[in-house]
Amino acid sequence: MGKxxxxxxxxxxxxxxxxTFLLELTMPGTGARLPEVQPGQFAEFLVRGSxxxxxxRPISIHDVDYQNNAxxxxxxxxxxGTAKMSELKTGDTINVILPLGNGFxxxxxxxxxxxxxGGGVGVAPLLLLGKAMKxxxxxxxxxxxxxxxxxxxRIDEYGKSGxxxxxxxxxxxxxxxFVTDHTVLKEESFDCIYSCGPTPMMxxxxxxxxxxxxxxxxxxxxxxxxxxxxxxxxxxxxxDGNVCVCKEGPVFNTEKLLWQN
Amino acid sequence: MAKLxxxxxxxxxxxxxxxxxxxxxxxxxxxxxxxxSKLGAAIVKGTTIKxxxxxxxxxxxxxxxxxxxxxxxxxKGAEYFVRNIYPTVRTLGCPAIVNVSxxxxxxxxxxxxxxxxxxxxxxxxxxxxxxxxxxGGMAFGVKPESAEAVVSAVRKxxxxxxxxxxxxxxxxxxxxxxxxxxxxxxxxSLITTLLGMAIDAExxxxxxxxxxxxxxxxxxxxIALRMVWQTAKAVNIPIIGIGGICSATDAIxxxxxxxxxxxxxxxxxxxxxxxxxxxxxxxxxLDRHGFKSVTDIIGGLIS
Numbered sequence: 422m423g424k425x426x427x428x429x430x431x432x433x434x435x436x437x438x439x440x441t442f443l444l445e446l447t448m449p450g451t452g453a454r455l456p457e458v459q460p461g462q463f464a465e466f467l468v469r470g471s472x473x474x475x476x477x478r479p480i481s482i483h484d485v486d487y488q489n490n491a492x493x494x495x496x497x498x499x500x501x502g503t504a505k506m507s508e509l510k511t512g513d514t515i516n517v518i519l520p521l522g523n524g525f526x527x528x529x530x531x532x533x534x535x536x537x538x539g540g541g542v543g544v545a546p547l548l549l550l551g552k553a554m555k556x557x558x559x560x561x562x563x564x565x566x567x568x569x570x571x572x573x574x575r576i577d578e579y580g581k582s583g584x585x586x587x588x589x590x591x592x593x594x595x596x597x598x599f600v601t602d603h604t605v606l607k608e609e610s611f612d613c614i615y616s617c618g619p620t621p622m623m624x625x626x627x628x629x630x631x632x633x634x635x636x637x638x639x640x641x642x643x644x645x646x647x648x649x650x651x652x653x654x655x656x657x658x659x660x661d662g663n664v665c666v667c668k669e670g671p672v673f674n675t676e677k678l679l680w681q682n
Numbered sequence: 683m684a685k686l687x688x689x690x691x692x693x694x695x696x697x698x699x700x701x702x703x704x705x706x707x708x709x710x711x712x713x714x715x716x717x718x719s720k721l722g723a724a725i726v727k728g729t730t731i732k733x734x735x736x737x738x739x740x741x742x743x744x745x746x747x748x749x750x751x752x753x754x755x756x757x758k759g760a761e762y763f764v765r766n767i768y769p770t771v772r773t774l775g776c777p778a779i780v781n782v783s784x785x786x787x788x789x790x791x792x793x794x795x796x797x798x799x800x801x802x803x804x805x806x807x808x809x810x811x812x813x814x815x816x817x818g819g820m821a822f823g824v825k826p827e828s829a830e831a832v833v834s835a836v837r838k839x840x841x842x843x844x845x846x847x848x849x850x851x852x853x854x855x856x857x858x859x860x861x862x863x864x865x866x867x868x869x870x871s872l873i874t875t876l877l878g879m880a881i882d883a884e885x886x887x888x889x890x891x892x893x894x895x896x897x898x899x900x901x902x903x904x905i906a907l908r909m910v911w912q913t914a915k916a917v918n919i920p921i922i923g924i925g926g927i928c929s930a931t932d933a934i935x936x937x938x939x940x941x942x943x944x945x946x947x948x949x950x951x952x953x954x955x956x957x958x959x960x961x962x963x964x965x966x967x968l969d970r971h972g973f974k975s976v977t978d979i980i981g982g983l984i985s
Contacts, residue, residue: 423714424714424715425714426715426953426954426955467952467953472746473744473746474744475744475745475746475747475748475749475899475952476744476749476951476952477951477952516953518715518954643739643740644740644742644743644744645742646742646749646751646948646951647705647711647950647951647954648951649707649711649712649954650707650711651705651706651707651711651712651950651951652704652705652707652742652751652753652951653704653736653741653753653756654741654742654751654753655739655742656736656739656741656756657739658738658739662735663735663736663739663756668711
């Protein structure tokens with residue numbers, strides 16, 4: 422699959438919560454179609470006008486609508502670069518490299534009843550994954566966690582692809598606790614787990630999956646420079662040695678990782 | 683349309699724009715973005731005689747107008763390169779130059795001997811900024827004597843164009859450049875990264891697993907430019923300018939300071955097609971100023 426460097430046009434910027442926004446981009450001009458992307462792949466954004474932002478910002482692909490030629494990114498204002506991106510206006514252009522990395526695999530294994538576990542803005546790539554699974558006749562369910570209600574993002578959108586279970590640390594929504602405390606894990610039987618979110622959450626999810634003997638894929642977020650496997654900055658130590666999260670990942674089977682140590 | 687071709691030792695390059703080792707992978711990572719055959723040359727990732735895992739993550743920190751890296755020469759070794767990478771690298775369409783690193787003089791010799799046998803690799807770039815493990819870890823490139831020793835040893839076994847890459851982490855870079863020239867280098871390339879450091883004030887910890895790392899990007903350009911200008915007055919061999927080049931104007935500044943060619947590094951991360959823009963921009967500049975050849979502006983600084 423080819424990679425493209427494109428000047429995409431901002432179609433809308435929508436506030437989702439106190440620190441997250443939804444960026445909708447489209448192809449410039451008429452007739453040009455968005456390249457095909459896989460759930461779990463990401464894009465590298467060139468941010469202009471932020472003095473402290475030198476490198477591109479890697480952001481996972483949240484959703485894509487080929488009919489309307491639109492691609493969506495759910496972004497948390499984590500620093501100066503993403504804060505600057507939140508100031509984009511309809512009609513602005515932004516230079517983007519995409520699609521990057523290897524996404525989640527479901528097409529070769531075709532699980533029947535997978536669980537998609539997300540935390541915070543880590544839920545972003547799970548929307549496209551859930552949609553793709555539903556289209557493929559798979560019956561996904563979602564399990565999302567956040568500190569509080571404000572950290573649960575676009576729950577209704579996910580609900581269109583499958584049942585959504587929720588935990589919050591402060592108990593303001595859903596069950597109180599962490600995702601791994603949710604009763605659905607005892608009540609239902611899942612045959613594959615996909616996860617994206619804070620590393621401690623993904624490690625807890627991976628450990629649960631390993632105990633139950635369920636295959637588990639996680640999407641890692643490492644600091645990146647090139648995004649295309651050239652600089653070797655974003656490595657994760659795996660059973661195959663140091664590999665680039667941007668090129669060999671960002672999605673890994675947890676059995677490849679050295680997390681248990 | 684001005685002439686862009688230049689010569690470095692026995693190397694004949696179509697234009698003076700090369701890629702800096704460690705920022706360009708093995709070239710193929712960029713093939714979706716640029717026509718690799720249009721590059722002056724691709725200097726591919728640093729190769730050592732034995733495989734190296736590199737340093738633990740985190741090995742990169744973003745800094746104002748630049749970045750620190752502590753990758754630590756992660757590569758699969760010279761034999762793996764010959765078997766698995768050379769067959770691809772030789773078909774990039776532009777000359778491919780291999781950057782060679784080592785921990786002992788014997789390592790450098792062994793790696794250079796292997797690369798010497800590869801018909802389609804017309805040159806090596808010797809990274810002498812590596813620590814010499816037999817001499818307390820002091821880098822080969824920080825003293826004229828140790829620089830001369832390693833370059834002489836490689837010169838005896840390497841028969842094609844030998845470029846020596848110089849570290850800026852020295853008191854006087856011109857002394858090291860002269861030592862490399864005296865030892866038989868065909869050219870020097872400068873600068874490698876500047877030793878730097880980043881701290882996370884919130885956690886009170888260093889950002890890099892190795893605490894210190896190499897600074898690159900536009901932040902280092904004025905230092906690199908000064909060092910190229912000084913070195914150009916000190917040696918008679920060609921100089922390849924490196925350090926924060928992001929545009930044709932940046933590249934032209936290095937040529938005016940005395941560089942025969944340039945390497946583009948960190949800028950490839952920001953714009954994977956930057957090399958093509960620099961080549962076109964140099965051509966436009968030459969036309970605009972009425973120069974017939976890029977060689978007309980080398981060392982052309984008016985002072």
